[in-house]
Amino acid sequence: MMHSSRLTRRSVIKGGLVLALATTALTTLGLPLPARAAGKKVIIGAFADGGLTPFKEKIIPLAKEQGFDIEFLEDEYGVTLEKWFADAHSGAGQYDLYLLDDPWVPQFGAANVLEDLGAGGIDGADKDWIGSMIDMGYWPPQQGPRVKGFENAKPTLICVPFVGDLQTLTYRNDVFTGGAPKTWDEVIAKGKEGVAAGKIKYPVVFRGVSGNPIVTSWYPIFLSFGGSFFDDKWNPIFNSAEGKASADFFVGTMKQNAPSGVVEFDSDQEGAAILGGEAGAIIQYSGNALKADDPAQTKVAGKLDFGVVPKQEKAIAQMGIFIAGVPKSAPNKANSIEFLKWYVSAETQAKLSEAGSIPVKRSAFGIAKPGNRLIPVALQQLDAGALPRPRTPDWAKVEELLGIELNKALQAGSGGGAALDTAAKQVKDYLTTAGYY
């Protein structure tokens, strides 16, 4: 007798249900769950920057010796803020530690997504901290104006300084033979002599791209001309006479003495210009400065020296430190805090200094053999004056508005003061909408 097996609707549905149940059971019960971090695992998120090279090369191996299992995840600067904020805000728990750019601290602080590191046992009052650096880790800030809603809140240590980056001057010692130029006029005058002598192609180089890059390049000039950004009521005052003079100098004189394509220059291009031997001077963070003695990375090894930023009124630089925060959603929170305690200890900071990175504890500046000659200059700059950017969660937007106007003026090669007026109005309008006044 022949047995026929017909495919019926019922058999299809039954088979489908059995298959679905079996698949669900296998995936949820039969297969191992994704491995969770165990022991002293710490997942660190960072943006790619040369300033972290000594940490990666010398300190991570030391951390491993201490029993920390460090997973170091790097991203482009331009995408990290949004990525980490989404991670912290949604509680996704992809990271144990963010190495933030310090202006981002207010955004994370206002959103209340970072752990209280003071409660975790990190001592913010330790006298060994560089005061201006540890101040940046508090939200709301301990000094200066506070945004609405946080006027009476108790400052909490939500971040700790990680690498003490700040702007300093890098200059060609065969062009500026008398040492670091003291004023902007000297930078331009001696730089022109260097161009005439065929030693360099341009007296200066800087970043001209809209937004953060151009504002970062203009800021130390603005500070050195004696400018202030906001008053204590968050009114923009960067378009003061000093501010306008700095902007006119920046988009006029500076542009005329920089590479012709400086409007589109970001850190890669400015780095190439100074390390490639084309530019005479630059104000920069440590990322490219740390490459100054490495013949593999510069054509002018031995010809680059460091100094305090030039002044018009004051020799003040911008501080822009790497600062570490632990998200509330961190899967290995206790390990992260333990790691931070070890990392900011005077001993580890001394190792960081030996490795060539700018430390965040004063004692580490004084070690016998710092790993980079930039380190003592960084301390000189700290003592001469270094200011952080205003502590507002809306800094990204403010910087964007200002950066666009400065970039337009730079394209034109004039009108820096007018650009500041336009930007000040836009900033005021924006902050009004955001409820600042």
Added chain:
Amino acid sequence: MQGETQARKHRLQGAGLDLALPYLMLAPGLMIVLGVLVYPLWDGLRASAKAYRYGSPVADVGLQNYVRLWSDAQFLNSLWVTVKFVALSVSLEAVLGFALALFCLHEFRGIRLLRTVLIIPMVITPVVVAIVFRLIYASDAGMLTALSEAMGGGAVQILGSPLKAFIGLVVLDVWEWTPLMFLILLAGLQSLPHEPFEAARVDGAGAWRVFADLTFPMMRPVLAVAIVLRTIDAFGTFDQVFVLTRGGPGEATRLISIYGYDTAFKFQQTGYAAALFVTIGLVVLALAFSAIRLLRRVDAS
């Protein structure tokens, strides 16, 4: 009696299954569509009616975000830049794509290889294309500057000038997406009936007459579909601008997608950004509907 009851039961069960089976089969797909398309759209609409501070909703603001858009100079500028970019890019792509498709319609030695080569740009990842164009355009070490200097000229400054950067972006888009137009239009040309063309040839019509009176009118529906598809796609252009210019110099290449992205993620104005994207979605939908209606009218006439 029992047999009759049994038969009725089977009939009922069969009818029930007949009714339920299509829905059961549709259910998984429907759930996915609801989860990944309808819910996010609904959530976006909801967000667009709220004010956000520090990543969290703080107040219901109704349509205020939508109203605010039209007094936001940055939004209006981005919209204008996007409209210019889409109009210029898609027009050029349509003309070039049509010309290439007409050329590649002919059979000659090497035509298959040529057709393959012509579609390569559109299969390259947009971010990679943008990086390559950055290496071409960069004023310090770009290929165009090297070429210009070798010929005795100076640095070619494309990304530092608003007009040149905008044109540079259009050139990138045309290079990358003309192949899509070409492919759609070539398929359309190959599907046209031969008889009208043979009749025209017998009547002694020249190449231009054949194109103007036969090819173009017959290709109009295909061309319209290709243009609508590319227009919708071009409105969402993001990666190339993000890598090449980030919207600069100034705001010369800041497309609406970049402004919306910055507003949502960098400035954390989630509600306002949602209103912006809903508005743009509606604009694109309106464009698509207008194009389709136009197409139907053309067909009817």
